[in-house]
Amino acid sequence: MAGQARLPPALAALLAGLPTAGLPRLQVGLTLPDLRPWLGGNALPGVWSFAAAAPGPHVAVMAATHGNEIAGAIMLDRWLRAGLRPVRGRLSLVFGNLDALARFDPEDPTATRFIDEDLNRLWDEETLSGGRRSCELRRARALRPFLDTVDVLLDLHSMLWPSDPLMLTGQAPRAARLAQSIGLPPLVVADAGHAAGRRMIDYAPFVDPAGRRTAMLLEAGSHWEAATVATMEVVAAQLLRLAGTVAGDDPVLRPPPEPAAPPRLAEVTRTVTAHSRNFAFLRPFRGGEVVAQRNTLLALDGEEEIRTPHDDCLLVMPSLRTMPGQTAVRLARFRPDQVET
Known part of the structure; x- marks a missing residue:
């Protein structure tokens, strides 16, 4: 692989440790009560x-x-x-x-x-x-x-x-x-x-x-x-x-939600652990995205390419700033009986 000059601008900025458009700002909208x-x-x-x-x-x-x-x-x-x-x-x-x-x-x-x-x-x-x-x-x-x-x-x-x-x-x-x-x-x-x-x-x-x-x-x-x-x-x-721990109508608890489709079950096929300080995604992926095609380039870990191992690859909690030894993303696929039609 060639040097950073050939990388997309957003990826090059991430590798350089510079602010990148699309990364979320950290805002605290909650107040911790007196515990x-x-x-x-x-x-x-x-x-x-x-x-x-x-x-x-x-x-x-x-x-x-x-x-x-x-x-x-x-x-x-x-x-x-x-x-x-x-x-x-x-x-x-x-x-x-x-x-x-x-x-x-x-x-x-x-x-x-x-x-x-x-x-x-x-x-x-x-x-x-x-x-x-x-x-x-x-x-x-x-x-x-x-x-x-x-x-x-x-x-x-x-x-x-x-x-x-x-x-x-x-x-x-x-x-x-x-x-x-x-x-x-x-x-x-x-x-x-x-x-x-x-x-x-x-x-x-x-x-x-x-x-x-x-x-x-x-x-x-x-x-x-x-x-x-x-x-x-x-x-x-x-x-x-x-x-059965609480009464179904316990007033302390939020009421049950409206009935919905059962949750879909996905199984992780690869856990990607960062090995270099230069781990970076090609773009700020969102957790829950599904990448349609196998072998799609997701990230670079130094010079190692991180690609989807299969079609319809679910991205589980990609971490947009990852240190060596930390989980960068989990790649998963839906169980065969869980795929939407």
């Missing part, structure tokens, strides 16, 4: 857990696994203030990375994703039981015994770059089935996670082929938009109704 009433928890710091008299599953909703993703914390604050309680089983509402969340600054909103390392890349046995130390590892080790009691986990996330909402289910078929039964968002993606480490939804009890516990990760929309909070509320409420 001090919830920091102590009643089970662990930042963990509120409520049991009903009637038996049922333990359902946990996790927010702020990344400290700058405040939409989920806003939702949990509302539910706690409104006194949401289960009618069956146990309901737990969890603020994940308390230290990073406490440092969130709307003037620098991307700075507090974590303190030392990503809390959502630590969930393998070697890391959890090893000798390494960090702020996030302390939190993961504190949360681990609690997560060992959870039957269904919904981990709430939001996105920096433009993308349609979706549910990530890892590689456990039972998680994909549950996500589809919730009915929204309209896209469910089964994937193998990240090269940089295992996510909470990939924690062994949730993916054990012989087990019944399960976990899903909701990517609800842009980080700091009211619509993202609303999406989280609708999806989480549907899960609680489906599990």
Whole structure:
């Protein structure tokens, strides 16, 4: 491949680290409420857990696994203030990375994703039981015994770059089935996670082929938009109704949405991890785009070309600014029985 002089102007600008037309501006349209009433928890710091008299599953909703993703914390604050309680089983509402969340600054909103390392890349046995130390590892080790009691986990996330909402289910078929039964968002993606480490939804009890516990990760929309909070509320409420954890007409919860087509299921065929500091897409792709033709050039990683491996290639959460070792994009295809006609 030749040098940058032959690249399209937008790509050359990205490779040079210059501002590029089409990249979204970061605007914070949400205000983080006073979370001090919830920091102590009643089970662990930042963990509120409520049991009903009637038996049922333990359902946990996790927010702020990344400290700058405040939409989920806003939702949990509302539910706690409104006194949401289960009618069956146990309901737990969890603020994940308390230290990073406490440092969130709307003037620098991307700075507090974590303190030392990503809390959502630590969930393998070697890391959890090893000798390494960090702020996030302390939190993961504190949360681990609690997560060992959870039957269904919904981990709430939001996105920096433009993308349609979706549910990530890892590689456990039972998680994909549950996500589809919730009915929204309209896209469910089964994937193998990240090269940089295992996510909470990939924690062994949730993916054990012989087990019944399960976990899903909701990517609800842009980080700091009211619509993202609303999406989280609708999806989480549907899960609680489906599990029988809450009454179907509980006034705290958003009403169920109008019936719609079942979510489509896509399976990741390649996870693209950036290897150079010069990783750049040819244009600012949006998550949820489908590239029709196989072998279409999407990005350059230094001199390596990143191309679509098959026709009708779904782009899952392309990251328009990617550092080496980070996931740049996941490439997926819809299951044969999920293709629209």
